Amino acid sequence: MDTKTVFSENIDPPAGLGQELSDMIDSMDAAEKLLSGSRRSAGKSRKYYLSGAAAGIVLSAGLWVAAEMSATPEDTFADPVTAYAETKKILESISDRMKGGLARVADAEEAIDKNVGIIKTLYLP
């Protein structure tokens, strides 16, 4: 059936259609920018949250370690008599070590004095 439709290049668009289309494109553009901006700020918020959580964990761990290290240790001995006896033994051991060191100093001094005496005998009138 012949519809007698004529297609012509010279059909004018309705008045204002161009402007409407332009406005629609602008608003879609703006909406897209808004959506991508909010996605970016959501990503940033997540990063800040994770960084804060990690810093909190590290700080807590550091405080826990510091608390553990500054805790008062437990006494090794249960009664003062035993503790006194052990302390006395330790002091005797320290004293013996000190004496050992000074004895070597005394030996060295004696050796030096002896050698100086020999030198004086040989070289001094």
Add this chain to the structure above:
Amino acid sequence: MIAAVLMAVQAFAQDGKDIYNRYSGREGVSAVYISPAMFSLMKALPDVPVDDGDVNFGAIIKTFDGMYILDVEDGKLASDLESELAAMVKKNRYEFLMETSDESGKMRMYVAREDDTVTDFLMTAYEGAGISVISISGKMSLSELHKLIRR
């Protein structure tokens, strides 16, 4: 940030008690600790008579208010402890007192004092790969320390 926190904790740890806490209880470490409270109880013990010429350890012990001993056999741990002690000595202004060296090892002694009162005594003994540390705090007079040396 983790490194900064660990460094701050490490700096805080360079105190005798902290060092003791870090090393006692670890494998290859023997530890002895006598608290200020225990030394207070010792002060109440009766004095033991001593012969002339003998050192009156009781009088010296009653000037103490804390002591710890660490004996570390593991070479790596001993090396770490030595580094921490060196830092502690520098920080707390210990004075070097004496060093002896023989076939069995080396021994160093340090004191920290206020005028003629020794407030801290530190002895480190190196034998093989291990290290032993004795740390005493208190208010010992220099003359009492002298008696310990000369007994």
